[in-house]
């Protein structure tokens with residue numbers, strides 16, 4: 452619908468120069484020594500750019516498990532030869548006591564900021580590691596757990612050119628990849644039989660390709676952590692982390708589209724959508740080709756996972772905050788194509804329809820309590836699988 456090939460002269464063209472300061476010799480030698488260790492994990496936090504080919508060569512040599520945050524943007528592009536090192540299920544795996552103990556590492560290297568996973572954060576904190584190195588181009592020490600022992604301020608690309616260790620015994624990495632395999636088996640089974648926000652998001656992620664995916668705060672980013680499987684699909688993922696605000700997310704999606712000039716897909720909850728609904732006006736101001744999937748669970752679904760959800764008397768007024776709104780009329784107001792769906796089949800049918808407007812809005816009606824119960828069923832299933840080995 453939109454010609455993204457022709458340069459848009461009205462857009463802001465920014466030429467950026469990457470951080471060029473070389474990593475010091477001392478830091479390089481320090482890292483090379485660490486990369487020789489066998490029981491190491493590499494954690495990749497948010498990284499908006501496209502990783503160079505040298506990254507994959509580095510991973511193949513390193514032979515460590517690579518715990519990839521959905522915002523690391525490597526879940527969408529691992530070549531076959533490096534796929535077995537990518538762990539995209541650690542949030543679930545690290546909820547299992549036996550597995551957590553079995554895979555305690557000798558060394559941790561994190562590139563970029565701390566990933567979204569709470570289970571990972573708790574584990575890193577409990578390990579009290581002797582060697583936890585954060586390589587981050589930010590001059591700030593982004594370390595909410597105060598668990599980092601070394602901070603190297605450098606651009607991540609400075610790491611991929613380092614020597615990453617000779618042949619290693621791959622038993623440690625194999626444990627992670629075996630658990631990762633069991634996890635995705637459980638998810639596949641679960642997604643075949645259940646219908647909730649998580650499984651619907653999984654379906655959406657599985658069929659996404661050649662687009663930018665913008666994730667709202669709250670459950671969308673967490674559902675991506677749980678259900679976005681590493682596979683080649685040329686999807687770049689964005690989210691506003693910062694203070695985890697649910698504000699400005701619709702506008703962010705249009706901003707990403709203006710910068711990248713290719714189709715965009717936004718996954719967002721009903722409250723976050725309501726918060727920035729007027730961001731839709733951007734569609735009249737710039738070329739747009741955007742699909743917005745709203746998970747409408749009538750309020751803040753994330754709070755159902757917290758202990759206060761058992762506090763029946765005040766919970767809905769203080770946390771659930773239902774609005775009772777549906778966004779059909781909002782779609783009409785902004786000239787958006789609209790579909791309301793409740794099932795996997797309906798979601799697939801809506802996504803498969805021809806796109807006839809700059810903005811397509813798919814409103815998925817779900818139930819908060821059912822979402823939480825179904826999520827917990829998956830953890831039970833995954834734990835059952837892991838119990839057999841760990």
Ligand SMILES: Cc1ncc(C[n+]2csc(CCOP(=O)(O)OP(=O)(O)O)c2C)c(N)n1
Nearest residue numbers: 669670696697698720721722723751752753
């Ligand atoms: C600007 C802002 N206000 C309030 C919050 C607190 N908050 C965090 S999650 C959330 C609920 C979000 O609901 P929704 O967008 O529908 O997503 P869901 O939780 O259902 O996935 C709220 C209000 C916030 N993070 N940012």
